[in-house]
Amino acid sequence: MKSIILAAGALALTGTMSFAEAHSDTVRLGTEGAYPPYNFLNDAGEVDGFERALGDELCTRAELTCEWVTNDWDSIIPNLVSGNYDVIMAGMSITDERDEVIDFSDPYTQPDPSAFIAQTDVDLADGVIAAQSGTIQAAYVASEMPDATLLEFATPEEAVSAVRNGEADAVLADKAFLEPIAEEGELSFTGEDILIGGGIGLGIRESDGELKAKFDTAIQSMKDDGTLNTLIEEWLPGSATF
Amino acid sequence: MDGLAWLSCYLTTGKHIGFYWSFGTVLLLLAITAPTALLFGYGGASAARSRVAPIRWFGKTYMAIVRGVPDIAFFLFFVIALDQGIEYLRHVTLCPDWGQSVRQGNDFVVCTAAKMPLGNAPQWLHEVYGAGLAVLTFAIVFGAFAANVLFGAMRAVPRAQLETAEAYGMTRRQVTRRVLVPQMWVYALPGLSNLWMVLIKATPLLFLLGVEDIVYWARELGGTKTARFTDYPHGDWRVYYFAFLLVFYLAFTKVSEVVLSRVMARLTRGQATSGGEAQRKAA
Numbered sequence: 001m002k003s004i005i006l007a008a009g010a011l012a013l014t015g016t017m018s019f020a021e022a023h024s025d026t027v028r029l030g031t032e033g034a035y036p037p038y039n040f041l042n043d044a045g046e047v048d049g050f051e052r053a054l055g056d057e058l059c060t061r062a063e064l065t066c067e068w069v070t071n072d073w074d075s076i077i078p079n080l081v082s083g084n085y086d087v088i089m090a091g092m093s094i095t096d097e098r099d100e101v102i103d104f105s106d107p108y109t110q111p112d113p114s115a116f117i118a119q120t121d122v123d124l125a126d127g128v129i130a131a132q133s134g135t136i137q138a139a140y141v142a143s144e145m146p147d148a149t150l151l152e153f154a155t156p157e158e159a160v161s162a163v164r165n166g167e168a169d170a171v172l173a174d175k176a177f178l179e180p181i182a183e184e185g186e187l188s189f190t191g192e193d194i195l196i197g198g199g200i201g202l203g204i205r206e207s208d209g210e211l212k213a214k215f216d217t218a219i220q221s222m223k224d225d226g227t228l229n230t231l232i233e234e235w236l237p238g239s240a241t242f
Numbered sequence: 243m244d245g246l247a248w249l250s251c252y253l254t255t256g257k258h259i260g261f262y263w264s265f266g267t268v269l270l271l272l273a274i275t276a277p278t279a280l281l282f283g284y285g286g287a288s289a290a291r292s293r294v295a296p297i298r299w300f301g302k303t304y305m306a307i308v309r310g311v312p313d314i315a316f317f318l319f320f321v322i323a324l325d326q327g328i329e330y331l332r333h334v335t336l337c338p339d340w341g342q343s344v345r346q347g348n349d350f351v352v353c354t355a356a357k358m359p360l361g362n363a364p365q366w367l368h369e370v371y372g373a374g375l376a377v378l379t380f381a382i383v384f385g386a387f388a389a390n391v392l393f394g395a396m397r398a399v400p401r402a403q404l405e406t407a408e409a410y411g412m413t414r415r416q417v418t419r420r421v422l423v424p425q426m427w428v429y430a431l432p433g434l435s436n437l438w439m440v441l442i443k444a445t446p447l448l449f450l451l452g453v454e455d456i457v458y459w460a461r462e463l464g465g466t467k468t469a470r471f472t473d474y475p476h477g478d479w480r481v482y483y484f485a486f487l488l489v490f491y492l493a494f495t496k497v498s499e500v501v502l503s504r505v506m507a508r509l510t511r512g513q514a515t516s517g518g519e520a521q522r523k524a525a
Contacts, residue, residue, distance in 0.1 A: 036471045070454075084368075101348050207346045
């Protein structure tokens with residue numbers, strides 16, 4: 001048993017050495033993989049979506065080799081801070097609370113409206129509202145809707161399911177995420193859209209200023225030549241462009 | 243496409259292949275974890291029986307602490323602590339003249355050469371490393387329970403057997419190897435088989451540790467899929483996927499039970515226990 005573990009360890013070490021030369025500038029991009037159209041796993045089991053397309057393009061422009069990894073939303077910031085990956089690209093809105101813990105690049109989307117989706121018209125003010133835990137939407141329901149009951153879920157998918165099975169009256173989430181769900185017909189938008197959050201940016205460790213500068217330059221160059229707007233129009237129809 | 247053709251295409255997407263592979267991952271991790279935990283258990287039990295006081299204290303403390311803390315707390319603690327501990331040790335040895343502090347505000351930062359695995363290592367290495375940490379954590383936790391079982395089993399071997407061996411002039415080590423260990427299994431097996439069942443049922447905790455196991459894939463595959471992002475849109479199918487997991491786990495524990503009861507019958511043969519007596523009368 002011990003020899004197997006040792007062998008595996010030795011393999012791991014030599015493996016690391018031999019690959020070290022091949023990609024000298026690999027940056028690991030952490031995403032959730034459960035938030036279409038921003039990021040999701042396609043039928044082949046690979047990360048896909050707006051952020052996949054954008055992230056790959058940014059890496060090309062910044063001349064970085066990038067690798068995608070998935071991580072649960074709940075632990076996505078702690079695992080960045082402890083160094084499991086180098087960048088968060090997971091539809092994460094730039095907020096002051098998060099900015100205290102990690103750094104954000106320049107935003108790559110305009111502040112996107114959040115919306116409610118429900119089975120029927122419900123009274124949102126004192127209803128049961130589902131949201132993904134640790135999101136700006138959950139924080140909004142908790143602080144701005146004093147009479148509503150907040151139900152938090154680990155994944156956005158579970159929050160929507162809670163409305164389908166009647167556990168909650170409505171879901172509050174990014175409108176771009178809810179639109180494909182509303183298209184299916186069973187659930188529909190209700191109430192007013194709300195503007196929270198300061199646009200979506202890449203989350204980067206505070207000690208990683210150099211990497212942040214590289215991505216900021218790449219984002220700016222995509223804003224300048226209009227390719228970012230093309231991607232937004234393709235993946236997030238209805239969202240504001242730059 | 244509809245009916246069987248649709249289903250056979252749907253069940254063979256890349257994502258589903260990942261799901262099927264994850265069963266192999268879970269079985270492999272179990273196959274590595276169980277013997278490692280048994281090793282930890284044997285070490286812990288031997289330490290707790292040692293005649294040297296500090297070793298005995300160490301063995302007893304190990305059992306008491308690990309058995310007294312909730313598993314999840316240990317899983318979450320050990321994986322982070324092991325990871326950062328390993329990286330810190332590598333950092334100290336590999337980059338002795340790195341000026342900055344390891345803790346920078348919220349960040350845990352080590353030099354690039356000390357990363358474990360290296361930042362530019364391929365993804366599978368990161369997965370193997372993560373799984374390795376998970377296995378080690380499982381082994382530490384389940385090893386403590388196994389230690390307790392083995393400690394009791396060693397004491398259950400009739401003292402007269404050991405005394406006879408001593409009378410033949412065997413050393414303490416020979417008594418342990420030739421008489422104590424071969425006979426203790428029959429007393430240990432009921433406890434160990436119970437532990438094996440608990441270990442099987444604890445594998446979904448791997449998901450908590452970031453290993454993409456069967457629970458992760460079942461949740462991902464079962465979730466509602468809208469037509470815009472997949473060729474196979476469907477509603478909330480999580481209940482079917484989780485039901486499948488339920489059947490899998492039930493079948494697995496059933497097979498384990500059958501195998502373990504055979505092992506028990508074999509170990510009982512010729513033993514001075516009520517089971518051994520029953521076998522002797524039946525023969």
